[in-house]
Amino acid sequence: MDENWDLYKQTLTYNVATGPYQCLTTPWWIRARHKVYEPRHRCELEALNCGQDVFARIQADILAAESSIDIVTWGFDPGMVLVRNGLTENGLRYGDLLKQVASCTDKPVTVRLLLWHDDLMSHGKMKNNPGYYGGRFPTIGASAGYLSESHEKYNVAWFDDVRANKFPNIILRVREVPLQYKNTALAGEIYDIKVTGWLGTLYPTHHQKMVLIDYELPSRAVGYVMGHNSTTDFWDTAAHSFNDPLRETLYRKNPIETDLVSQLHAVVDDANDYFWEQTMPPERPRVSRKAERTNRFHREHAFTAKPYQDVSLRMQGPILYDLNHNFCQGWADSFVPNSAFMQALWMTPPGVMVAPLVKVAEAVLKLDSEVCPRLPTTDAAFIARREKVAWNAFKRAKGQHSAQLMRTQPMYGEKGIKECYANLTRRVQHYMFIQNQYVQYEAWATQLKKCVANLRAFGAGYTKPIYLFILTSTPETSGMDLPTYAVAKKLGQSHTMPVEHKEVEEKAKKRKAAMPITPNGLARQGINVVMGSLWTCKASPKSAADYEEIYIHAKVAIVDDAAFTIGSANLSVRSMALDSELNVLSQAQDVAYGLRTALFKQCTDDFGPSQFGDMESTFDKWLTLSKNNHVAMKMGQQLRGQLVQFHVNRKPGSPVM
Numbered sequence: 105m106d107e108n109w110d111l112y113k114q115t116l117t118y119n120v121a122t123g124p125y126q127c128l129t130t131p132w133w134i135r136a137r138h139k140v141y142e143p144r145h146r147c148e149l150e151a152l153n154c155g156q157d158v159f160a161r162i163q164a165d166i167l168a169a170e171s172s173i174d175i176v177t178w179g180f181d182p183g184m185v186l187v188r189n190g191l192t193e194n195g196l197r198y199g200d201l202l203k204q205v206a207s208c209t210d211k212p213v214t215v216r217l218l219l220w221h222d223d224l225m226s227h228g229k230m231k232n233n234p235g236y237y238g239g240r241f242p243t244i245g246a247s248a249g250y251l252s253e254s255h256e257k258y259n260v261a262w263f264d265d266v267r268a269n270k271f272p273n274i275i276l277r278v279r280e281v282p283l284q285y286k287n288t289a290l291a292g293e294i295y296d297i298k299v300t301g302w303l304g305t306l307y308p309t310h311h312q313k314m315v316l317i318d319y320e321l322p323s324r325a326v327g328y329v330m331g332h333n334s335t336t337d338f339w340d341t342a343a344h345s346f347n348d349p350l351r352e353t354l355y356r357k358n359p360i361e362t363d364l365v366s367q368l369h370a371v372v373d374d375a376n377d378y379f380w381e382q383t384m385p386p387e388r389p390r391v392s393r394k395a396e397r398t399n400r401f402h403r404e405h406a407f408t409a410k411p412y413q414d415v416s417l418r419m420q421g422p423i424l425y426d427l428n429h430n431f432c433q434g435w436a437d438s439f440v441p442n443s444a445f446m447q448a449l450w451m452t453p454p455g456v457m458v459a460p461l462v463k464v465a466e467a468v469l470k471l472d473s474e475v476c477p478r479l480p481t482t483d484a485a486f487i488a489r490r491e492k493v494a495w496n497a498f499k500r501a502k503g504q505h506s507a508q509l510m511r512t513q514p515m516y517g518e519k520g521i522k523e524c525y526a527n528l529t530r531r532v533q534h535y536m537f538i539q540n541q542y543v544q545y546e547a548w549a550t551q552l553k554k555c556v557a558n559l560r561a562f563g564a565g566y567t568k569p570i571y572l573f574i575l576t577s578t579p580e581t582s583g584m585d586l587p588t589y590a591v592a593k594k595l596g597q598s599h600t601m602p603v604e605h606k607e608v609e610e611k612a613k614k615r616k617a618a619m620p621i622t623p624n625g626l627a628r629q630g631i632n633v634v635m636g637s638l639w640t641c642k643a644s645p646k647s648a649a650d651y652e653e654i655y656i657h658a659k660v661a662i663v664d665d666a667a668f669t670i671g672s673a674n675l676s677v678r679s680m681a682l683d684s685e686l687n688v689l690s691q692a693q694d695v696a697y698g699l700r701t702a703l704f705k706q707c708t709d710d711f712g713p714s715q716f717g718d719m720e721s722t723f724d725k726w727l728t729l730s731k732n733n734h735v736a737m738k739m740g741q742q743l744r745g746q747l748v749q750f751h752v753n754r755k756p757g758s759p760v761m
Contacts, residue, residue: 152417167204186198353408578750672687
């Protein structure tokens, strides 16, 4: 991760944030040999924790829009309710919100929605746009569960209406990452995947999440760079309550009645209705058999969506100039959804061998270019109009924050987010906090150890220990266990994954591998690590079923209360190199500190030290709390806070990317 380290030669720099004199400032802003966005100043940034706050602000900003709404997202669920008034679906659906502002008779707003979309095979796995292909794939969030019948039918109708141009001011575009960029993007990256994992590299994704409102009205313009996907299972409160009914009710089995048995039931219901109308007095109440079956289905298959932890960033100021560039570039690379494309892919056989699958993928790309119409000239005109808006038109009179937009963008050879993590790691002098869905980038763990060794090397004279706080989810598949273990092993956390740990110990005894480093051994090198996950439970847990993992989807890193990054990028090979991603880097110290204390308080019920305070006692508290809660889960006892020691005790699967 040090391919750009020589670009950071430091000189005396004037910094208005530190007083009216020359000083040596920390070079947080990324530099790379490929083109990167410049840091932007006079901005206003606000970190928003969890879906309840994020989506409420987005709804308010959309309702206040006067000109345009630009949305880029990995997944879109039109039936999602953004502000929930006591009940999951008691509020305005995202799709209806966009219809409302786009159909306003006084000032109709142009809504541009850009989705990642490859084909049915990828959608059958990811299910990121529920309803887009009709009712055949009604689940959301990978294997999260099935939406209700009413929610799914709303989504299907919404996508049908938008694609049929029934709402002319809602413009839907889709895009893909062409396979031709895969090998270049992965060049120089270290990863270990088998055949099944290799197939996943055939589907690089557009994983960016952003919203940009009223760009051509700079004094009103507002934008978001998000960890959150715009799907209903990402809505949650910061409390992450066990089985919170405000989260969506999902189903383990498809509630959409399409099978033969259901059709026979419908015929019988019609016959019973006719019989009842012909033979029974009108005043006698009729019992609906469908209602009985629906209630029984709900009792047997319904469950509450799992808790989701995520963070997004609301922004105003010149950073929006670069956010618009990212949007317009993506829009120019997009195409109009086409039914022939969908129908052709519907008939594409999945194949059983690697070579046929490659040929299918290549045929898909060729088919796409032949049958999917590209952007009309009106889109080129809108992009050209926006290019005339100057970046300094967005300066905020009270803006005290600076920020830099960064991307992973294989189509343009960019690995800016990888460079961000490399440089944050170079600059750490006290602590680094990471909350990330995947902590699977072994190169970063190697970089951390190298940077701390350089800091403590003879001549540098730095002896203060570095405290590393890592929060991540249990890998969602066993194929992700070994990439996670590769990081855990380097950071003295091998014991948290006992199956892999035991195997390495046995190899070490046979002199076929080195013994994994222990936490104490790593501490002697100057790095103290606590690695945890987040969990919630019932008020009085009695069994394992009364505990629920809080799925960490956030992509946050904070260093020394001085700088932070928020966005869509995971700490994995895919996000650092293969998928398109979008993050923001900032040295806004008040935002960094506020976010750190909010996240610390949320998971441990303790804000941690005051700004730039010593982390030693906080680290010890985290270590003790995570271990105590791990024991509490085994004993069926109440958790204190949400922090539990990271633990995965299963046989790892074949590595995937």
